[in-house]
Amino acid sequence: MFIDIDCAQIKKHGQNAYGDYFVSKRSDNQERVLAVLSDGLGSGIKANILSCMTATMLIRFIEEDISIKKAAQIIMDSLPVCQIRKISYATFSAVDCRNDGNVWVVEEGNPSFVLMRDNEEMPLEGKEFTSPKFPDRHLMLYQFKAEVGDRLIFCSDGVTQAGIGTKDYPLGFQRKGLLKYLKETLSIKRNISSTELSKKVIEKALSVEENEHAGDDISCSVLYFRNPRKALIFTGPPYNRGKDREYCMSFSFFAGKKAICGGTTANMISRELKLEITNVDEQECGDLPPIAHMDGVDLVTEGILTLTKAAEYLEQKELNHKDAAGLLVNFLLESDIIEFMVGAMINQAHYDPALPIEIEVRRTVIKKIKTLLESEYFKQVSINYI
Amino acid sequence: MEKVKVKICEGTTCFVMGGQAVKSMISTLTEKYKDKIEISSVRCFGTCNKSDSFSKAPYVMVDDEQISSADLEKVIAVIERKLNNE
Numbered sequence: 001m002f003i004d005i006d007c008a009q010i011k012k013h014g015q016n017a018y019g020d021y022f023v024s025k026r027s028d029n030q031e032r033v034l035a036v037l038s039d040g041l042g043s044g045i046k047a048n049i050l051s052c053m054t055a056t057m058l059i060r061f062i063e064e065d066i067s068i069k070k071a072a073q074i075i076m077d078s079l080p081v082c083q084i085r086k087i088s089y090a091t092f093s094a095v096d097c098r099n100d101g102n103v104w105v106v107e108e109g110n111p112s113f114v115l116m117r118d119n120e121e122m123p124l125e126g127k128e129f130t131s132p133k134f135p136d137r138h139l140m141l142y143q144f145k146a147e148v149g150d151r152l153i154f155c156s157d158g159v160t161q162a163g164i165g166t167k168d169y170p171l172g173f174q175r176k177g178l179l180k181y182l183k184e185t186l187s188i189k190r191n192i193s194s195t196e197l198s199k200k201v202i203e204k205a206l207s208v209e210e211n212e213h214a215g216d217d218i219s220c221s222v223l224y225f226r227n228p229r230k231a232l233i234f235t236g237p238p239y240n241r242g243k244d245r246e247y248c249m250s251f252s253f254f255a256g257k258k259a260i261c262g263g264t265t266a267n268m269i270s271r272e273l274k275l276e277i278t279n280v281d282e283q284e285c286g287d288l289p290p291i292a293h294m295d296g297v298d299l300v301t302e303g304i305l306t307l308t309k310a311a312e313y314l315e316q317k318e319l320n321h322k323d324a325a326g327l328l329v330n331f332l333l334e335s336d337i338i339e340f341m342v343g344a345m346i347n348q349a350h351y352d353p354a355l356p357i358e359i360e361v362r363r364t365v366i367k368k369i370k371t372l373l374e375s376e377y378f379k380q381v382s383i384n385y386i
Numbered sequence: 387m388e389k390v391k392v393k394i395c396e397g398t399t400c401f402v403m404g405g406q407a408v409k410s411m412i413s414t415l416t417e418k419y420k421d422k423i424e425i426s427s428v429r430c431f432g433t434c435n436k437s438d439s440f441s442k443a444p445y446v447m448v449d450d451e452q453i454s455s456a457d458l459e460k461v462i463a464v465i466e467r468k469l470n471n472e
Contacts, residue, residue: 263397263430279427289396289406292429302429304398349399349434354441357402 001148002228002336003101005378007221008198010206012043012158013213019047020156020219021055025063030380031099034062037221038092039110039156041082047217054079054090068096069129069141072106077133086131093154097146097223105152107143111175112140112159114153116258119186121179122150150225151197158218160202163208164207173208194222195333202227224343228380230256231335235303235351236343236362237264238386247386248272252296259331262303265343266292299331307365314372337380340366344385389424390468392461393447397430404457405444411458422469 007022019042024035040047054075061071072094091109095339099363105113105126124142131137146152159178159351163169169177181204185197192200201220202205206212232254238247248269250259260266271276277300278293289302301324309325310332312318315336319329332338343360350359373379394400394409412425433452434443442454448464 003418036419215401263395264432264435266429277429285406289398289401290427291439300429302396302398304400307400347399347435349440352399355399355402359402 001101001146001225002380003097003099004194004224004226004336005033005035005222006194006198007035007037007219008195008202009220010158010202010214010218012215012217014127015044015217017045017048018219019043019051019217020158021048021051022221023055023059024218024221024378025059026374026380033097033099033223033378034095035154035221035223036062036094036155037110037156037219038090039158039219040090041216043217050090054092058092058094062094062096068094068104068106069139072108072139072141073129073131076108076131076137076139079137081134091157095152095154097225099156101146101225103144103152104144105140107140107142108137111155111157113155114175114179114182115144115146116151116153116182116186117147117149119183119190146225148225148227149192152223152298153178153197153201154221154223155201156217156219158214159205159220160214161216162205162214162218163210164215166208166210167206173205177208186212188372191226192225193334197224198222201303225275226336228336229334230254230339231259231331232256232339232341233259233261233359234265234269234341234343235261235307235331235366237262237268237345239344240386241345243386244268245272247343251341256337257298257331257335258296259299259301259328260294260297261307261328262343263289263302264345264347265303266294266300269297270294286321286325288324291327293326299327301325301328304359304362304365307347307362307369308360311365311368311372314369314376317376332369332379333377335379338373338382340381340383341369342385344367387422390465391447391449392423392425392457392465393428394425395431395433395443395445395447396427397432397434397443399434400430400444405442405446408444408446408456408458408461412461415462419465423465438469 036055036059038051040051079192095109096104126140126142129139161172164172198220292300306324310328370381446453446456
């Protein structure tokens with residue numbers, strides 16, 4: 001099972017820092033996903049510092065193989081108390097998922113998470129633990145087995161309390177508002193990604209606020225357990241020309257989505273697999289060469305310029321471009337397990353000093369894309385040099 | 387009369403060396419050559435990768451004639467020559 005995870009946030013109106021903090025980690029062997037959502041007391045910079053400290057400490061504890069209950073208890077028992085409000089400085093939810101479906105969740109103070117299965121809320125029984133040091137602090141611990149298609153939705157109280165005091169939502173959006181919205185959204189788009197669903201939830205919460213001004217920090221994190229979507233990107237001709245056919249055949253037999261980045265690579269695949277390359281008309285090009293079409297291949301683009309631009313879009317989080325690099329970014333983000341087949345053959349013309357721009361080495365760009373996809377977009381990426 | 391085929395390389399080197407600009411400039415001349423030429427793009431001719439062809443991108447093919455360091459003037463000259471059967 002692959003765990004698709006993302007979080008979307010909106011700052012409290014008038015603040016310049018997020019008071020909620022979300023952090024997640026995927027283990028190097030890809031078998032475990034950890035995430036923590038913490039809500040700092042108050043808003044702005046102070047809340048940001050409190051939630052950030054709580055979340056990062058907690059995720060580090062869990063990561064170090066301390067049981068999630070023990071880790072959460074340590075944090076719960078050590079969080080200081082606000083002298084004015086007499087409540088703890090931060091609330092939190094933490095989740096530890098294995099790709100065999102085993103899930104542990106702990107919550108302290110945050111709205112209870114939702115497990116959606118077959119578009120229905122699955123009620124779960126948790127165990128409650130009270131802090132020996134602070135009797136008003138209670139920890140909820142849940143353990144269950146997730147199934148393919150399940151979603152976990154974590155929210156800060158900015159979602160459940162959105163719109164509080166308004167005519168339509170005198171008591172706020174509440175859990176029932178959230179559940180209704182989740183059901184509506186999932187019935188329209190069953191395979192919605194975590195990125196899109198979390199964004200939709202916070203936008204909905206904001207829409208019920210008075211004047212659409214967030215009365216509190218609004219955060220929603222979604223974990224979606226699904227079968228992994230695999231993708232293969234072939235870029236650059238292989239070093240050993242004698243193996244062109246072999247690599248083209250393995251590209252052709254790949255079970256998943258396929259992209260080609262490179263004119264010479266596309267020509268080689270076209271030649272070896274006897275597939276015609278046709279131009280795609282009326283496409284938004286921007287500063288990049290246009291895409292082409294080849295039967296059985298999901299995307300065909302130019303190579304290094306497009307890859308360099310795609311790395312830039314991924315880095316800047318510019319995900320709405322419609323040029324070839326934007327399409328490549330979409331292709332990558334719609335996949336979970338991504339493999340690059342990188343040909344080591346060098347086109348010396350790319351290093352001609354007469355070229356008006358500097359062209360980066362393909363390997364460097366691919367490595368940069370890999371790092372960005374792993375660290376910022378939680379993808380599983382491998383590179384195979386050929 | 388058979389159209390003159392103009393193929394513009396859209397490989398990386400040709401693209402950054404001005405191939406795209408040549409393409410869009412020729413495309414603006416469609417009124418004059420509307421029924422006489424057919425413009426298309428090619429992924430990569432692979433010409434720039436030959437050691438004797440460095441620094442000569444962009445490449446454009448007009449029928450069977452390859453133009454190196456192509457610009458609008460050179461391409462139009464070849465198109466005119468082909469149209470006049472010279």
